Amino acid sequence: xxxxxxxxxxxxxxxxxxxxxxxxxxxxxxxxxxxxxxxxxxxxxxxxxxxxxxxxxxxxxxxxxxxxxxxxxxxxxxxxxxxxxxxxxxxxxxxxxxxxxxxxxxxxxxxxxxxxxxxxxxxxxxxxxxxxxxxxxxxxxxxxxxxxxxxxxxxxxxxxxxxxxxxxxxxxxxxxxxxxxxxxxxxxxxxxxxxxxxxxxxxxxxxxxxxx
Amino acid sequence: xxxxxxxxxxxxxxxxxxxxxxxxxxxxxxxxxxxxxxxxxxxxxxxxxxxxxxxxxxxxxxxxxxxxxxxxxxxxxxxxxxxxxxxxxxxxxxxxxxxxxxxxxxxxxxxxxxxxxxxxxxxxxxxxxxxxxxxxxxxxxxxxxxxxxxxxxxxxxxxxxxxxxxxxxxxxxxxxxxxxxxxxxxxxxxxxxxxxxxxxxxxxxxxxxxxxxxxxxxxxxxxxxxxxxxxxxxxxxxxxxxxxxxxxxxxxxxxxxxxxxxxxxxxxxxxxxxxxxxxxxxxxxxxxxxxxxxxxxxxx
Numbered sequence: 336x337x338x339x340x341x342x343x344x345x346x347x348x349x350x351x352x353x354x355x356x357x358x359x360x361x362x363x364x365x366x367x368x369x370x371x372x373x374x375x376x377x378x379x380x381x382x383x384x385x386x387x388x389x390x391x392x393x394x395x396x397x398x399x400x401x402x403x404x405x406x407x408x409x410x411x412x413x414x415x416x417x418x419x420x421x422x423x424x425x426x427x428x429x430x431x432x433x434x435x436x437x438x439x440x441x442x443x444x445x446x447x448x449x450x451x452x453x454x455x456x457x458x459x460x461x462x463x464x465x466x467x468x469x470x471x472x473x474x475x476x477x478x479x480x481x482x483x484x485x486x487x488x489x490x491x492x493x494x495x496x497x498x499x500x501x502x503x504x505x506x507x508x509x510x511x512x513x514x515x516x517x518x519x520x521x522x523x524x525x526x527x528x529x530x531x532x533x534x535x536x537x538x539x540x541x542x543x544x545x546x547x
Numbered sequence: 548x549x550x551x552x553x554x555x556x557x558x559x560x561x562x563x564x565x566x567x568x569x570x571x572x573x574x575x576x577x578x579x580x581x582x583x584x585x586x587x588x589x590x591x592x593x594x595x596x597x598x599x600x601x602x603x604x605x606x607x608x609x610x611x612x613x614x615x616x617x618x619x620x621x622x623x624x625x626x627x628x629x630x631x632x633x634x635x636x637x638x639x640x641x642x643x644x645x646x647x648x649x650x651x652x653x654x655x656x657x658x659x660x661x662x663x664x665x666x667x668x669x670x671x672x673x674x675x676x677x678x679x680x681x682x683x684x685x686x687x688x689x690x691x692x693x694x695x696x697x698x699x700x701x702x703x704x705x706x707x708x709x710x711x712x713x714x715x716x717x718x719x720x721x722x723x724x725x726x727x728x729x730x731x732x733x734x735x736x737x738x739x740x741x742x743x744x745x746x747x748x749x750x751x752x753x754x755x756x757x758x759x760x761x762x763x764x765x766x767x768x769x770x771x772x773x774x775x776x777x778x779x780x781x782x783x784x785x786x787x788x789x790x791x792x793x794x795x796x797x798x799x800x801x802x803x804x805x806x807x808x809x810x811x812x813x814x815x816x817x818x819x820x821x822x823x824x825x826x827x828x829x830x831x832x833x834x835x836x837x838x839x840x841x842x843x844x845x846x847x
Contacts, residue, residue, distance in 0.1 A: 497741035512620030
């Protein structure tokens with residue numbers, strides 16, 4: 336069966352899985368931003384913690400997803416089977432680029448500019464929101480962009496824990512050696528990754544233009 | 548394979564180390580080497596290792612191991628493409644999943660047709676079976692089985708409407724998988740079964756996240772996790788006799804393989820297989836050591 340025929344026959348299921356996939360990526364990236372950006376900012380205030388925190392985020396990256404799911408299944412609230420566990424895993428994987436780029440973006444602000452702000456009597460909060468964040472935002476956004484694109488790919492493993500998404504077609508296709516099925520999952524995921532990359536890239540360029 | 552090699556030769560300008568590496572990576576039998584494959588679960592790895600060591604003990608052939616390949620269909624694709632020379636397969640799996648026949652319960656008929664059709668369609672030979680059956684096992688927690696007096700699969704229909712099921716993708720898709728089982732036993736679960744990774748279903752069952760899963764009857768985890776296999780009293784699952792499947796071409800080139808593997812025939816009982824699986828899965832003993840000890844004891 337060709338891919339086009341497959342989509343024609345299963346349009347509703349495909350749309351449902353695309354929706355699940357988008358939900359997994361959007362929610363997990365959102366949570367990773369809410370945790371990762373403040374954490375990255377905090378690291379610029381407590382540089383001694385930079386090594387341990389980024390090291391831990393690095394270690395998380397290397398844990399295979401099936402092993403991570405295995406650890407999570409028995410845990411209350413964040414575990415079990417289904418979307419929650421998948422989202423926890425995706426957040427864990429998305430944290431590193433966001434924390435690191437937030438830290439690098441802010442730490443990279445010219446010290447002279449920061450000193451000028453302080454000289455004008457800015458509080459730490461004003462310095463952060465009026466000077467450091469606007470100047471470091473491009474780098475921060477680049478981290479979010481990487482995290483989002485990687486999440487679109489990684490979200491296919493959600494199908495291993497009963498959370499659905501486009502990985503369902505990939506797992507089914509691998510179990511049955513059906514290339515059409517594998518493509519049916521992989522192709523929309525690839526397009527989604529390209530679209531996310533393009534949109535966030537556009538946002539990045541507009542920001543760069545405004546900053547000029 | 549010949550065509551692939553020619554294609555590789557055409558790229559020899561990459562430099563000879565790369566060329567040598569590429570030829571090694573394609574892994575088909577030539578010269579004095581056989582490639583033994585196995586599927587992606589412990590029992591298949593154990594059988595693959597036993598077969599590999601037996602070949603190493605009894606012939607002068609070099610054995611290359613390609614274990615833990617992604618399931619029935621991947622192994623079948625690999626052996627028909629000549630990427631591997633032999634791997635352990637199950638008669639019922641070949642009959643329904645590869646040959647696409649409707650499952651039947653008669654072991655002799657399954658064996659006869661599988662042997663004939665494999666040779667004719669794929670030029671693959673079925674050697675003598677190892678001596679045990681590994682059928683699908685529908686598993687529940689022991690406590691649940693005792694509380695609801697569940698012994699057979701036909702007892703399950705009464706509790707199913709309150710229970711949740713979790714199955715691997717292969718069991719959900721296969722012709723002898725979930726759909727037919729649900730029909731034969733009139734099973735209607737509280738929700739459609741959760742599709743998940745096979746290995747994770749055991750953990751999900753043990754941790755109470757689902758109530759029914761489909762495993763294999765020789766799994767070492769069954770006893771370790773205090774699970775019970777329900778008896779297939781309406782004979783839904785076809786027989787699954789384990790045996791080595793070998794490329795006919797490889798057997799022609801190396802007839803000594805037949806003699807070496809014939810001495811494994813009928814040597815592994817279901818209880819023995821469960822014990823080996825438990826040692827590997829639950830006690831995390833090394834598969835290579837387990838295979839060596841088993842061979843020393845049973846095939847002196």
